[in-house]
Amino acid sequence: MRQSKLFSKTLKEVSQEEKSLNAQLLLRGGFIDKLMGGVYTFLPLGFLVLKKIEEIIREEMRAIGAQEILMPVLHPKENWQKTGRWQSFNVLFKLKGKDKKEYVLGPTHEEVLVPLAKKFVFTWKDLPVAVFQIQDKFRDELRVKGGLLRGKEFIMKDLYSMHPDQKNLEQFYKKVIKAYFKIFKRCGIKEKTYLTLASGGTFSRYSHEFQTVCPFGEDLIYICQKCNLAINRDIKPKIKKCPNCGSKKFKKGKATEVGNIFQLGTKYSLPFDFKFKTREGREKPVVMGCYGIGLGRLMAAIVETNHDAQGIIWPLEVAPFLIHLITLKSGKKKIDQKIQKEGEKTYQVLQKKRFEVLYDDRKEKSPGEKFVDADLIGIPFRVVISENTLKKNSIEIKKRSAKKAQLIKKSSLIRFFHQYVK
Amino acid sequence: MRQSKLFSKTLKEVSQEEKSLNAQLLLRGGFIDKLMGGVYTFLPLGFLVLKKIEEIIREEMRAIGAQEILMPVLHPKENWQKTGRWQSFNVLFKLKGKDKKEYVLGPTHEEVLVPLAKKFVFTWKDLPVAVFQIQDKFRDELRVKGGLLRGKEFIMKDLYSMHPDQKNLEQFYKKVIKAYFKIFKRCGIKEKTYLTLASGGTFSRYSHEFQTVCPFGEDLIYICQKCNLAINRDIKPKIKKCPNCGSKKFKKGKATEVGNIFQLGTKYSLPFDFKFKTREGREKPVVMGCYGIGLGRLMAAIVETNHDAQGIIWPLEVAPFLIHLITLKSGKKKIDQKIQKEGEKTYQVLQKKRFEVLYDDRKEKSPGEKFVDADLIGIPFRVVISENTLKKNSIEIKKRSAKKAQLIKKSSLIRFFHQYVK
Numbered sequence: 001m002r003q004s005k006l007f008s009k010t011l012k013e014v015s016q017e018e019k020s021l022n023a024q025l026l027l028r029g030g031f032i033d034k035l036m037g038g039v040y041t042f043l044p045l046g047f048l049v050l051k052k053i054e055e056i057i058r059e060e061m062r063a064i065g066a067q068e069i070l071m072p073v074l075h076p077k078e079n080w081q082k083t084g085r086w087q088s089f090n091v092l093f094k095l096k097g098k099d100k101k102e103y104v105l106g107p108t109h110e111e112v113l114v115p116l117a118k119k120f121v122f123t124w125k126d127l128p129v130a131v132f133q134i135q136d137k138f139r140d141e142l143r144v145k146g147g148l149l150r151g152k153e154f155i156m157k158d159l160y161s162m163h164p165d166q167k168n169l170e171q172f173y174k175k176v177i178k179a180y181f182k183i184f185k186r187c188g189i190k191e192k193t194y195l196t197l198a199s200g201g202t203f204s205r206y207s208h209e210f211q212t213v214c215p216f217g218e219d220l221i222y223i224c225q226k227c228n229l230a231i232n233r234d235i236k237p238k239i240k241k242c243p244n245c246g247s248k249k250f251k252k253g254k255a256t257e258v259g260n261i262f263q264l265g266t267k268y269s270l271p272f273d274f275k276f277k278t279r280e281g282r283e284k285p286v287v288m289g290c291y292g293i294g295l296g297r298l299m300a301a302i303v304e305t306n307h308d309a310q311g312i313i314w315p316l317e318v319a320p321f322l323i324h325l326i327t328l329k330s331g332k333k334k335i336d337q338k339i340q341k342e343g344e345k346t347y348q349v350l351q352k353k354r355f356e357v358l359y360d361d362r363k364e365k366s367p368g369e370k371f372v373d374a375d376l377i378g379i380p381f382r383v384v385i386s387e388n389t390l391k392k393n394s395i396e397i398k399k400r401s402a403k404k405a406q407l408i409k410k411s412s413l414i415r416f417f418h419q420y421v422k
Numbered sequence: 423m424r425q426s427k428l429f430s431k432t433l434k435e436v437s438q439e440e441k442s443l444n445a446q447l448l449l450r451g452g453f454i455d456k457l458m459g460g461v462y463t464f465l466p467l468g469f470l471v472l473k474k475i476e477e478i479i480r481e482e483m484r485a486i487g488a489q490e491i492l493m494p495v496l497h498p499k500e501n502w503q504k505t506g507r508w509q510s511f512n513v514l515f516k517l518k519g520k521d522k523k524e525y526v527l528g529p530t531h532e533e534v535l536v537p538l539a540k541k542f543v544f545t546w547k548d549l550p551v552a553v554f555q556i557q558d559k560f561r562d563e564l565r566v567k568g569g570l571l572r573g574k575e576f577i578m579k580d581l582y583s584m585h586p587d588q589k590n591l592e593q594f595y596k597k598v599i600k601a602y603f604k605i606f607k608r609c610g611i612k613e614k615t616y617l618t619l620a621s622g623g624t625f626s627r628y629s630h631e632f633q634t635v636c637p638f639g640e641d642l643i644y645i646c647q648k649c650n651l652a653i654n655r656d657i658k659p660k661i662k663k664c665p666n667c668g669s670k671k672f673k674k675g676k677a678t679e680v681g682n683i684f685q686l687g688t689k690y691s692l693p694f695d696f697k698f699k700t701r702e703g704r705e706k707p708v709v710m711g712c713y714g715i716g717l718g719r720l721m722a723a724i725v726e727t728n729h730d731a732q733g734i735i736w737p738l739e740v741a742p743f744l745i746h747l748i749t750l751k752s753g754k755k756k757i758d759q760k761i762q763k764e765g766e767k768t769y770q771v772l773q774k775k776r777f778e779v780l781y782d783d784r785k786e787k788s789p790g791e792k793f794v795d796a797d798l799i800g801i802p803f804r805v806v807i808s809e810n811t812l813k814k815n816s817i818e819i820k821k822r823s824a825k826k827a828q829l830i831k832k833s834s835l836i837r838f839f840h841q842y843v844k
Contacts, residue, residue, distance in 0.1 A: 007489045007553050009542050033538055035494055041538060042492040044553070050492065067429045070464040070472065072457050073495065073558055074575050095517035095527075097574070098562050105517075105527075116455055116463060120431050131429050131466070136495055136558060140520050152519070153496050 001044075001321070003360040003373075006030075008043040010373050020216045022300035023147025025312050029377050031320075038144030038151035040296070045377065048320035050155070053295050054134055056186045056317060057157045060179045064172075066130040066159055071112045073136055077102040079111040082271045091139040093152075105138035110264070110290065113160045114272040121286065123277040124164050128172060132159035134295070145218055148296035149256060159291040164276065169263060169287050176291050180210055180259055187298060188315025192305050193258065194230035196221050197243065200262065206235065207262045211255035214304035219257060222250035230255075257294075258301045264288040312378030313400050316420060321358040323350060323417065324379035328367040328386040335387050342385050346395070346413070353414055355421065375400070381417070423466075423743070425782040428452075430465040432795050442638045444722035445569025447734050451799050453742075460566030460573035462718070467799065470742035472577070475717050476556055478608045478739060479579045482601045486594075488552040488581055493534045495558055499524040501533040504693045513561040515574075527560035532686070532712065535582045536694040543708065545699040546586050550594060554581035556717070567640055570718035571678060581713040586698065591685060591709050598713050602632055602681055609720060610737025614727050615680065616652035618643050619665065622684065628657065629684045633677035636726035641679060644672035652677075679716075680723050686710040734800030735822050738842060743780040745772060745839065746801035750789040750808040757809050765807050768817070768835070775836055777843065797822070803839070 008030030018024055018034075026032045031046030042050050058068065077094075080086040086104070093105040106112065113131070121127065137156045144151055159176070163169040177195060184190040193212045200207040211221045211230055220233040226247035231239050241248045269275070269285040276286055299318075306313045314320070327343035329336050340361075347359045358379060360370050367386070374382050384396040384405070395413055398405035408416055430452030440446055440456075448454045453468030464472050480490065499516075502508040508526070515527040528534065535553070543549065559578045566573055581598070585591040599617060606612040615634045622629040633643045633652055642655040648669035653661050663670045691697070691707040698708055721740075728735045736742070749765035751758050762785075769781045780801060782792050789808070796804050806818040806827070817835055820827035830838055 001489075005487070005551070007491070007539075007542060007551055033541065035534060035538075036496075036498050039494045039496050041494060041534070044489040044491055047490050047492055065427070067423075067466040068469050069429070069466055070469055072461045072463060072575050074458075074461050074560070076458050093517060093519070095515060097515070098564055112457060112463070116457075117429075119455065120429060129427070129429055138496070142520055153494050 001358050003358055004362045006044060006358075008033075008045060010376055018147065020145070020147045020149065020300070020304075021307070022149070022216070022303040025303050025307060025376070026147060026299070029312060032148070038141060039153050040148060040151065045320045046299075049299055049314070049318055050295060052318045052320075053187060053298055054157075057134065057183055057293060057295070060183050060186075061132050061157070061159060064130070064175050064179050066132045066161075068133065069131050070133050070135060071106070071109050071116070073106050073138070075104040075106050075112055077104060079115065080104050083111055083268060084271075085111065091141055093138045093140045106135075107137050107139045108290075108292075109133070109135075109158055110160070110268045114268050114274050114288075117160075117162060117286075118272060118274050121162060121274075121276055124279050127276060127286070128161060128163045128168055130159060130161040130172065132157060132291075148300040149216075149218065151296065154297070155295040157293045157295065161289040161291070163287045163289070164278065164284070166263075166265070166287055169265075169289050173261065173263060173289055176261055176289070177208070180261070180291075180293070183293070184210065184212075184258070186315075186317045187302055188318065189258070189298075189301055189305050193301075194221060194223055194228060194255070196230035196232050196255075197235060197239070198232040198260070199234050200260075207260060209257050209261075210259035212258050212301040212305060213253045213255045214301065215254060216304055217254035217256040219255050221253055221255045223253060225249040225251055256297065256301055256304065258298050259291070259293040261291040262289060264290055307378070310372070311376035314378045314380060316380050319378070319380050321356040321379050322420065323355055323357045323381050323383055324360065324374050324377065325350065325357050325383045326360040326370050326374060326385070328370065328384060329363070330387040332387075335390070338390060339385055339387065342390060346383070346385060349414070350417075353417075355417055380420075383413075423780050425780055426784045428466060428780075430455075430467060432798055440569065442567070442569045442571065442722075442726075443729070444571070444638070444725040447725050447729060447798070448569060448721070451734060454570070460563060461575050462570060462573065467742045468721075471721055471736070471740055472717060474740045474742075475609060475720055476579075479556065479605055479715060479717070482605050482608075483554050483579070483581060485604075486552070486597045486601050488554045488583075490555065491553050492555050492557060493528070493531050493538070495528050495560070497526040497528050497534055499526060501537065502526050505533055505690060506693075507533065513563055515560045515562045528557075529559050529561045530712075530714075531555070531557075531580055532582070532690045536690045536696050536710075539582075539584060539708075540694060540696050543584060543696075543698055546701050549698060549708065550583060550585045550590055552581060552583040552594065554579060554713075570722040571638075571640065573718065576719070577717040579715045579717065583711040583713070585709045585711070586700065586706070588685075588687070588709055591687075591711050595683065595685060595711055598683055598711070599630070602683070602713075602715070605715070606632065606634075606680070608737075608739045609724055610740065611680070611720075611723050611727050615723075616643060616645055616650060616677070618652035618654050618677075619657060619661070620654040620682070621656050622682075629682060631679050631683075632681035634680050634723040634727060635675045635677045636723060637676060638726055639676035639678040641677050643675055643677045645675060647671040647673055678719065678723055678726065680720050681713070681715040683713040684711060686712055729800070732794070733798035736800045736802060738802050741800075741802050743778040743801050744842065745777055745779045745803050745805055746782065746796050746799065747772065747779050747805045748782040748792050748796060748807070750792065750806060751785070752809040754809075757812070760812060761807055761809065764812060768805070768807060771836070772839075775839075777839055802842075805835075 014027040033041045196209040196211045221230040224242040227245040229244045266285040394407045436449040618631040618633045643652040646664040649667040651666045688707040
């Protein structure tokens, strides 16, 4: 992609109401745009990051045997009345059609998933089974939080698992925890992300959240200093020692929730009469679990934990591009033509080898402006072609996370980047 | 994917209200499920087809230089008041939040795109530029049409282009027509899809639709027998001879719209005061085009034009899988064990070579039941392992579109399929 053609541009400053760091950096870098409070557009760079995150989640969900589907945003009122959540779910967006029928904009999908699964799950042979989707969700939040952290409209991966019994659910639940940590590792936030006990368990005593420690987090967690299990502020008063290892030493930290998982048990099977026939021919309600990851939240958490004063430092697997190729003008016309030519050539070569490259080919920008943009956007590698590199028949490479740049021979460029791509 | 683990199942029959062929076949094959009138879930098989279609569209949009973004579903009322469509757009879904603010569920995105583009487009240097998204759309249709053809909620690719003048728009408009035919070719419906003159042009006299001829089409088009340009029923009374070649011979045909393209001119630039500075320093409104493809509609049109009495015949590029591997039981225990073992081995080998395989490993199903399901689901190649093939040390391959099967040596299996995958 040529930066001169990029739809979005970096911004010098953004509105003062955007207090959170992730929103500041994502807006300034041209990753997202705010349509209104809690509702954002993903711009080309942000969309690329979103797709990378989506693909990581998809791969790890498939790896534990979950099948992808896509359920609608519009739900019929009746389904939500059946579970009582038409009344009790307090951030439900409701609307009425011209046909006078009432609808819900799905904030979660148990009310659609369970009646759907009832059409295909009949006996023990059909269990366990797990399906997931990556879909827009809607919540009528009065207080929207900074940037992508809590919005009225947001993208979620929601996974639903169905089991013959509690034991089978627990086995799968453990698998999901492992899969989530794989996802967070690939997204570069695992080191700061903690499995956290929280309220809201229906069948089990507690639910689990995945909380990423960061200064702008809206939650407060207590991390066991011995085993790393964390406890959410909400339930900490009731818990004196770590339920996992017994230690009493905790460290307090602000954190933001990037995922949550619930053992639902039969909470949603019962209202929809979702049963299966056991091997012995008896009828039993299906035991369920549900598991969410907010993709925007995850992106926000990645930014909150991967940046410096100059801008974002995207982890390799979620970066919009691998390489930010930059030509620097010298001010001398003939040399600038040579630099431009070398830039074009390098861009073509890298593209041919299928590396993902953002090419800053903008002629009017000064070296300083280009460097500032590159640091803000945060692509993992900056490759510079300048009067200096031409002289030395070399190319300058700087890792975004490193302090210093290095010169390498032009001929080793491809080999250098092959280290970083599978 | 093992068919024994597949979340969805084929159905013997579906509700009588589903009159359209595409809905009948997609529902029976387990591709989609109906949540309510005009609102469908994509099940695992349907989701795979949807992703294939999405990827084809994405590739062809990128090939003409369009950049992908993702705009929200929730729009503020004010934007729709500005264009007058808060009142005039008659299938608008409106809703009110707890904050008493009113919102629109986006049926199209000019009202979001133009104010967004205004933040990044300032001078002639920033033009032309084109952005697209693949996103859920909502229309409060009172009469929903068969299956995926016209719904309250549907997935669309919408592309918006911005230009300095009408001539530049027309150049891009022609590029889009070519790109659309590439998409329809890859989706297997090009032969039956016609560029069609329709009403609704704002800047130009007419707009263009892409209409696919099929028996259940809700539109009527008149196809010029000389040059293949088609005319929509709506405007045919005004048109006596083909505006392209002058011929007066037309053939009538039922058709369904799979895409439409508009030269918007300055219709949406003006209300939002979306201007740019020309090379000469004058201010001029940006000239725009917009271009849609309904992904569900496209899937429906593919089914309507690619099937036989037994079921769907998916074109290669949009098929959920390339290969439907099937083991047939013989009724003799020892031989069945051998067949099962050979099936597993073949499945592993094909997967290792990265072919997309649905493996019908269901032990309780008869050969007849498996064949009926395979024909209904419509995967391009059926590969059978049976007592007969074991005896002959071979494998049976049948193209879904062919009448007869062929036996090939087991050792040539991989080579056979490498013909069909890049």
